[in-house]
Amino acid sequence: MAKMLTPNHHPVNRSGLVGWWDYMNTGSVSATGTWKDYSGNGNDGTLTGNAYINNQGLNCNAGTDSSNHGTSASLRLTTAGTISTWIKASSLGADIAIVCKLNWGTDRNGYHLFFNGGTGNFGMEFASNSAFQQVKEGTSLDDGEWHQLVASWSTNVRMYIDGEQVGTATTRTVTPDYTTDYDLLLGQATGYSPAAYTGLIAGTQICNRALSAGEIQQNYLKNLRA
Numbered sequence: 001m002a003k004m005l006t007p008n009h010h011p012v013n014r015s016g017l018v019g020w021w022d023y024m025n026t027g028s029v030s031a032t033g034t035w036k037d038y039s040g041n042g043n044d045g046t047l048t049g050n051a052y053i054n055n056q057g058l059n060c061n062a063g064t065d066s067s068n069h070g071t072s073a074s075l076r077l078t079t080a081g082t083i084s085t086w087i088k089a090s091s092l093g094a095d096i097a098i099v100c101k102l103n104w105g106t107d108r109n110g111y112h113l114f115f116n117g118g119t120g121n122f123g124m125e126f127a128s129n130s131a132f133q134q135v136k137e138g139t140s141l142d143d144g145e146w147h148q149l150v151a152s153w154s155t156n157v158r159m160y161i162d163g164e165q166v167g168t169a170t171t172r173t174v175t176p177d178y179t180t181d182y183d184l185l186l187g188q189a190t191g192y193s194p195a196a197y198t199g200l201i202a203g204t205q206i207c208n209r210a211l212s213a214g215e216i217q218q219n220y221l222k223n224l225r226a
Helices: 215-220
Strands: 018-020 043-048 056-059 066-068 081-091 096-103 107-115 122-125 132-138 147-153 156-161 165-172 198-207
Touching: 066 147, 081 096, 081 107, 081 215, 096 122, 096 198, 107 147, 122 147, 132 156, 132 165, 147 215, 156 215
Parallel strands: none
Antiparallel strands: 018 198, 043 066, 056 198, 081 147, 081 198, 096 107, 107 122, 122 132, 147 156, 156 165
């Protein structure tokens, strides 16, 4: 399991990378609170509430704290994609938003990487304008340590914790659509304020393709240090 990380390492393969938020590169955060996107797609984030960046990552303390990365077309993932991030949670409540681009109040229009502390489920949600699908794996992460969470999908959905697949592949039955296009939020969810996250988020990457198991494990190992 992860003990320390250095999330300034480059992804193993930048192919398909549409969002990458680091904190250790020069100029990662501007004086006005803009969090630079190092994917080259311009999906910079605006810090909201009392969220701030320090030498560990994005700090959120529930409330309205988040990083808002807007509604760029490059973030509208559909039939394939990968969401990868590191978290160090201060507390995990019943429903916690980690990377959210949908309306969690109505379960519509987009995708969402989340955690359910009440049941110990790490999950990924896909939502169209008329249906949604949640894929969950029961693993407790409420231990005060850093963990890498990854959801990767095309025809099937695969979930990974700390570089290892958890559970079995699940057939994806819903394709996200963006009839209403919601902002991409880190640490918060549109339409469901109780989902606000408390803790650290770092090394978040979004790809418009399904990363292989080998790529996911390599990315995990590159971010560790003794």
